[in-house]
Amino acid sequence: MAERIPTIVADNVHVVYRVHGAGTPGTGSPVAGLRRLVTRSRPPTIREVHAIKGVSFTAYRGEAIGLIGTNGSGKSTLLRAVAGLLPVDRGALYAMGQPSLLGVNAALMNDLSGERNVELGCLAMGMSKAQVRDQTPKIIEFSGINDRGDFSSLPMRTYSSGMAARLRFSIAAAKRHDVLLIDEALATGDAQFRRRSEARVRDLRSDAGTVFLVSHTMASIVDTCERSIWLESGVIRADGPTDEVVKQYEDFAKRK
Amino acid sequence: MTDTVVVDPDSHLSQAELAAKHGLTVAGARPGLAAYTRRLWSYRHFISAYANARIVSSFSTTRLGRLWQVLTPLTNAAVYYLIFGVVLNTKADVPNFIAYLCTGLFVFVFSQTAIQGGVQAISGNLGLIRALQFPRACLPIAVTLTQFSNMVASLVVLVGIVLVTGEPVTIQWLIVVPALLLQSVFNAGVAMIVARLGAKLADLKQLIPFIMRTWMYASGVLYSVALFERHLPEWATRVLESNPLLVYIELMRHALLEGAPLASSVPVLWALAAGWALVAGIGGFVYFWLGEQEYGRG
Incomplete structure (x- = not known):
């Protein structure tokens, strides 16, 4: 067996969010604001959320890892930390190359046409101008937004949520990533697009990359990932072959 | 669990040693200043595409579209002409x-809009920042570039006004380029x-309009800079005369207008203009780079 090359190493990672504007009723009044200024107390509108509490794992090349857990268990936060978009409070996260996060809420510019968004997205991922020219038609074709007329030249705000999500996935999947992090993106779109995107995820893996997949659809985790990590309240509850972990998780979810 | 099945030559290593052995780097670490500058340069096409996209999207629902780039300064000039030229x-x-x-007005508006846009360059683009990893300095630079494009449109209007009001075309007009x-x-x-x-500090957005208005009055946009000397103590005049926006406005007036009164001599103006550009440009870049990891948090 060939030597396994790690792409992501997480060493006792803690992530703490500072949430602004989470005030309790009564603290938002001008008088309360003045009192805070005078007494120099911290605004109650900033609260800390300890989202990830000491997570360690190693991901290897060619692996597809499913991240499962109930809502608010810290899955998306962990992905953001891996992508280097959220700073780690304690511990360390090491990555090969630049991991790319593909989320359903990746912001594109709604007033611009789909085509311009593709161009902008590719440039933001660090592609060169020539690559962008070469990739744009392929991305639009893969997304299938032109299946019902010329939508790629219409502003994104006219797209349905499914179409927008498909376009975002297509943009992010166009680049070869060492590590690709997918947050619920496969759940959007119709059955046909889901099949196509699952095929693309398999391609990306065979290009010697690592794929992380967050999803609440157990079927897509079981289909695409052979290893899964179950996260609960910011702590890893299980890490191993998907069928075992999913079974444990489903037992847990049923008991609740 | 899987790791126990496979005989792994790396199993005796700690996580940090494993990462070091395979050349993994800390995710999202801030690159050095030189590496950051290089990365920023490699993102130049993104910066220009993003700046352009901002212009297009800001006019996308209007009927006249990008014509507003010229119409806005023209309308502005008309309003001031009405008040100061006709009424007063x-x-x-x-x-x-x-x-x-x-x-004065157009030069000032260039800085004003760039600063107003800059305040929101990070806070208004959290979606983009949390989704993609790119040098964040792209965003404030793109804001400046957007306003630069607006300024070029204003300049066309300005040249028209200057010519209509009877100023001759001189070689001095070339000064416009380095000044800008x-x-x-x-x-x-x-x-x-x-x-x-x-x-x-989200509160800054609320403060900026007042800061900019004060700055406008301190930059002699609406009245002759000679007014400062007459009404203010010596030291205050000195301070105001080295105000960067006043300097850039004076340079532009010196370039386009014959016989416009200047507060400082031309060499002093150039020295101040270059000095401020260096201090703000390098200082701002380093200051922004130091915070690179904080953006998009919370």
């Missing part, structure tokens, strides 16, 4: 007051500073 009939000690006023470039560097620097501040 301000002549003060300036021969061609309308051109004098518009020059220096001001752009200054604007980008300040935009980066306020972008970092605005990312941490």
Whole structure:
């Protein structure tokens, strides 16, 4: 067996969010604001959320890892930390190359046409101008937004949520990533697009990359990932072959 | 669990040693200043595409579209002409007051809009920042570039006004180019500073309009700079005369208008203009780079 090359190493990672504007009723009044200024107390509108509490794992090349857990268990936060978009409070996260996060809420510019968004997205991922020219038609074709007329030249705000999500996935999947992090993106779109995107995820893996997949659809985790990590309240509850972990998780979810 | 099945030569290593052995780097670590600058350079096409996209999207629902880039300064000039030229009939000690006023106004608006945009460059783009990893300095620089494009449109209007009010075309007009470039560097620097501040302190957005209005009155946009000398103590005049926006406005007036009164001599103006551009440009860039990891948090 060939030597396994790690792409992501997480060493006792803690992530703490500072949430602004989470005030309790009564603290938002001008008088309360003045009192805070005078007494120099911290605004109650900033609260800390300890989202990830000491997570360690190693991901290897060619692996597809499913991240499962109930809502608010810290899955998306962990992905953001891996992508280097959220700073780690304690511990360390090491990555090969630049991991790319593909989320359903990746912001594109709604007033611009789909085509311009593709161009902008590719440039933001660090592609060169020539690559962008070469990739744009392929991305639009893969997304299938032109299946019902010329939508790629219409502003994104006219797209349905499914179409927008498909376009975002297509943009992010166009680049070869060492590590690709997918947050619920496969759940959007119709059955046909889901099949196509699952095929693309398999391609990306065979290009010697690592794929992380967050999803609440157990079927897509079981289909695409052979290893899964179950996260609960910011702590890893299980890490191993998907069928075992999913079974444990489903037992847990049923008991609740 | 899987790891126990496979005989792994790396199993005796700690996580940190494993990462080091395979050349993994800390995710999202801030690159050094030189590496950061190189990365920023490799993202230049993104910066220009993003700046362009901002212009297109800001006019996308209007009927006249990008024509507003020219119409906005034109309307602005018309309003000031109405108030100061017709109603108040301000002549003060300036021969061609309308051109004098518009020059000051357009140069000031360039910095004003760049700074206002800079405050929101990070806080208004959290979606983009949390989705993609790119040098964040792209955003305030793109804001400056957007406003630069607006400034070029304003300049076309300005040249029209200057010519209509009877100024001759001289070789001095060439000064416009370096003056505008220096001001752009200054604007980008300040935009980066306020972008970092605005990312941490949302309250800044509420304050900026007042700061900018004060700055406008201190920059002699609406009246002759000679007014300062007459009404203020010596030291205050000195301070005001080295005010960067006043300097850029004076340079532009010097370039386009014959016989416009200047507060400082021309060599002093150039020295100040270049000095401010260097201080703000380099200072702003370093200051912004130091905060690179904080953006998009919370």
